[in-house]
Each structure stands twice: as C-alpha cells, then as structure tokens.
Amino acid sequence: MATEFGAELETDVPLSRFTTLRLGGPARAMLTCRSTDTLVAVVRALDASGTPVLILGGGSNLLIADEGVDAVVVRVANAATRLGADHVYAEAGAVWDDVVAEAVGAGLGGLECLSGIPGSAGATPVQNVGAYGVEVGSLLRRVQLLDRATGEVRWVSPDELGLGYRTSVLKHSDAALVLAVEFAARPDGLSEPLRYRELATALGADEGERRPATKVREVVLGLRAGKGMVLDVADHDTWSAGSFFTNPVVPADRLAPVLAAIEARVGDGVRIPQFPGDGGTKLSAGWLIERAGYGKGYPGGDAAARLSTKHTLALTNRGGASTQDLLALARDVRDGVQDAFGVRLEPEPVAVGCTV
Template sequence: MPEVTPIPLAQLTTLRTGGAPARMIDATSADELVDALRSVWAEGDPWLALGGGSNLLIGDEPFEGTVVRVLTHGIERMPSPRPGFARLRVQAGHDWDALVAYAVGEGLAGIEAMSGIPGTVGAAPVQNIGAYGQEIVQTLVEVELVDESTGAVSVVPAAELGLGFRTSALKHHYGSAPARQAVILSVTLELAEVGDGPRPIVGEQLRTALGLREGEAVPVSWIRDHVIETRRRKGMVLDGADPDTYSAGSFFQNAIVSASFARTLPAECPRWPVTPDLDPVLVIPLAAYDGYVPPPSDVQSEVKVSAAWLIEHAGLRKGFKLPRSRAALSSKHALALTNRGSATAAELAELARFIQGRVQSEFGLILQPEPVLVNVEL
C-alpha cells in the first residue's frame, strides 16, 4: 500500500486551506484504492478520500486521520444497447474536464456544457454536478463503488444513488452524514453519438448563457469552447495567477423554493422552474379494486432562484470582504468565496456566515453551502 509523506491539504485543495493529515496514502489503481480504504476502515480512524480538492473547505487544524488520494485514471469506450449512443467507463481519479475534452473530441454529446468544471470524475455523481442546464444525472448509467460498512465492491445503477439538485445519497451535507457511506471507483456514462456537425441546442439555460437563438445549431466543440470562455470570465477556470479562482466554485447552492415563496421575491430575481418528480403509475391490486380510482395528488411546483442575485441584492457586491480578512467574494462572480492569499478556513467560514445572515435578513431564506465542510463550522 503506497503510504507517502503527508502533504498539507492547503496545497491540494482549490480553496487552499487545511493542515497536513496524520497519514496519507496515494492510490493509483482501483485495487490499491480498495485495499487502502478497507485497511483504513478496519482501523477505525477518521478518513477522507481526496480527488481534485475542488469542492472542499477544510479546517485549519491538522487532520487527525488518513487521507486517501484517488489518483486512478483511464477511459474505456463501450457499446450502448441504444442505437446512436456510446458508453464511457471512467476511473474515479480521472480529471473531469479531461473527460469532457475526450468526449467532445469523439463527437459525443451530453456533458459538453459542464466543460471547465474542476475536480475528478468520481466526485461528479456525489455532487450531481451540473452547469447551464446539464447535470450528470442525465447521462449517468451506473457507478462502481466500495461500501464502508461491508468493504464490498458493487455496481450501483444511477437510479439508486438518490441524485437530486447538487446532491446524492453519497454526499456529506453540512450538518448530516451521507445516506450511504461509500467511495466511487468508476463511473459509466451514456452519451449521444452526434459527431462534430452543427445541431440545435435544446436547453434554454444553455442557449441564454451562450447567446444563441432558439433553433440555432452549433457543434459540441463550439459549445465547449464558449462554455470554458464564459467560465473563465467568471473566474471559474483554475488559474494559478488569478486569486479569483482560489475557490470551490459556487460556494452556495441556487435555492430551490416553492412557487409561492418565489412570488415573494423581487420580480427581477432570476428563476427557473424545477420539474416536479412525478410517478404517474398507480397500481391497485385486483383483489382490492372496488371501482374507485383516487385522483392524482396535487404536487406543488418548485422554483430554482439565483443565489448570486440574492447575494448581490443583499448589498454584497463582487469583491466584498470583511475588515482585515483575506477572504473575499470573487471580483468576477458573487457566488464564489475566494482565498485572496493565505486566508484561513475560519476567515472563509466567517465570510460565509455573514453572507447567509444578510441574505436571510433581506429575503427570508438561508443559503446552503455547496462544498463539503471538513473540521469547520458555519
């Protein structure tokens, strides 16, 4: 098992916080990853599986446990049972954007709007990453994972992962444990074989972001190039020379609220309807059927509202910082908390709490953090 000299986590996370762990293991193959995790779990010490470190805020004190670095990589193309589609099985430690670049180069569509998102493939289903109307849930077939409770390796269909808006059964939400404690070993996606010819863009959110008219056709490579440029303008593409990118991307989730609550917000607040999760199939056992079919339940629609708009209109402009703090909102994007130079996790958490309080006071809702918080409180 390749145990290595521990590296301070501030050097391995995009928010640049966190002390050195007591122990560190580098796993470069799936077998090494499984062996390392089983060994750590058997010992019962605190542990952290670390991929790209782009969705973590880690406390300032040394991590009193073992960090297992997921350094596996590789893409396997496989046939799909659906005509016009192909499947990609990708190792968990593979760079996400490198996967998107590969898919686009192969003329495969379904993840191109998620170009430029930092991190690894194994973390993508945990967060159900998404951008501009695309989410990994739309193309995810299954994951291979190892469960902490049993140490067993299994293949789990996407439908059993509890995938929702920036969440899954595997995610450590702030203040609660995941429904299933496990580490992903590989991910299988199913993507449409479209080549690199122009094709109409269906999603309104993506068309709006890229300035496209309804029905306008562009290649997947064009979408990738323009999404990356759009993200770069917002400081959402990692750049060692740009402190605006020393972040975890969007620190707060866009809020999902009821339609009635959304009507209490200013009309200018950007919002998008959320399709309700309906189950249209009603099964009544024949022996119990008495001729009456109950009416369908009334499901209230929900609305996603822009957290960035709420932050800015609570009076916190891009670049905002508290006095004497080295943490600040990005100068390019009000939704990103950034480390402006040796900021501590405590400084970033203080800024996050201040933002939550201002938005709650102004609009009556509490923004929820998107990154996983380790040894730090809001």
C-alpha cells in the first residue's frame, strides 16, 4: 500500500518520537502521508479493509499507552499553506505555529494570539484551540473533511462542527478526518481585539484595543515561554501536552457549595477567578490545582512525572517517565482537587490505550 499510494512505511515505530510528552509505546506500522491525495487514498483503503487505524498529527494533545497501539498509524504530513488577502489556508499536517508566523509575517492579523501552540493545523478545529482570549472557532471559515464512512471529501462550515470550549463533534470520534482548514484574517495587520487581561497589560493596552499583530505575537510567545508552553527539547517543562486539564464549568446549582468549599480552604475575601462558561461558571483549573496543595514541580524530588516548575496546569515528563507515571500524577491531582473543592477536572489530551 505504501508504494501504491506514495506513503512512506516504517515498522515497529516508537510513538514517543512523535508526541510532545515524549511518551508512547510502539506502532506495528506507520504510514507517513505527505500529500492530501495520498492521505485520502491510504485512509480509504485501510478503512475498507477493516484495519484499525490511529491518525497522528502533531502529537501535542496525545497520550499513548506504554504498550503502544495495535493499529496502523497514519501520520498526517500534508503541509501546504496559502495566504489570501483576507484568509489563510493550511493543510492539516502544517505545523500550526509556522502557519501563524507566516500569516503574521505577511501582514495578516487574527491568528497572533494563537502563537506558540504546538501541534498541527488540522487539530485546531478538533479541539477548538484557544488562547489569550481567542478561539479557532471565531476565525474558522471552513474545514475540509474526509467522511470515513462514505469516503466523501467535502468542505463544511463551522456551524456543522458543534464547536464548544476545547471541543467539537470531531473530538473523540473517528467519523471524519480533517484534511485542510481555512481561516479569516485581517488585511490591516492588526490583532483581534484584546480580551485577555494578562496580554493587554503586557502590551500596555486596554482590553478591547487592537495592536499590530507582529507585536502581539512577540508578546504572546514571551508569555507562553515563561510558562514553559513553547516547545524546547532542552527544557523538560515543555515535555508536556500543554494544559492537561480543561477549566471546569460549574453548573449554577452547584456553584454556591463549590465556592463555599473554596472559601473554607483559602479564606474569605480571596478573589476566586470566575468567568462565564457554557451552561455555568468557568473556574481556573490551574488556580484550583495550586489551592488544593499541588504546587509547581509537584511532587518534586526525582519523580519522573511532575507538574511543570513554571505552570501547574502542565503535567511533564522529566526525561524518564512512562505513560503510567504521568497517569498516576494526573489521577493524584484530579482526585485531590475533587476532594478539596467538589470539582472534577477533565483531561484535555486524547488518551489512546489508556485512561485517566
């Protein structure tokens, strides 16, 4: 199949080479697809034969079992990009930050707040990726999908994707494969309105202002680097899946007891970060983790898996961790927050062959 469709075949491939956590056991076979035509043909053929398939993009939101996967891994490596006067087109395998850098460098605004996020362009609508007050869903024009049941390739609008906070109908589903994405962009080279206080403050701006996209990108990259959220092979704080837990949304009927539990632990008068959320009030997962007693670098010592020393929301591989080590840390933190505040944190990465 690799020769027939132009894919590159490797066998017994350690998947830790392809995830930002540097974790994951072997795949019996990997097919790297560097064009959209190859990608479509390979996935159609594998699906038609009933072969188990794992789609692999940038590996930034993936947690793979130590035992690996008993499946053929299809690596999405189509990476063409095109810039228009008011839009950005990227194939699914394009490195996301390269897409942002190219757009900003060409004088297009809109994507700058999403600078420094690891992974591929094709993953951005799946997760409805967001940072510093901007979500992909607000910029998407359309997404090209392969329907794996019918083999049909078509463009869909954002309305068809069920986009929500860090989710979409594409997440945790094998029904469709993202082939390409197209985003709206600002031809004036200015940023999206600044909606995140930390970013606005760093820029010396008021919330709601717009600033040159080049400057906003520079500041975003600096802020992310300070939290260990820009990939650096020499920095184990970046050997992570980014924010491991999503910010919990507490329903209205549960908010009062949750806030009471928080106040009982941290004291009256402490400002509890709260934001409007889908169907409730969104709390800060990182803030809750710290107040539950899990500080930066927890559990310390020579533990192979630890919280980042820069950002408590990142669970990191210190160089010798296994997936089981990371899962144990995730369960420890999740259960501790639930015991302290009655709030259950949900993991953001997609787990393959394992569960938190």
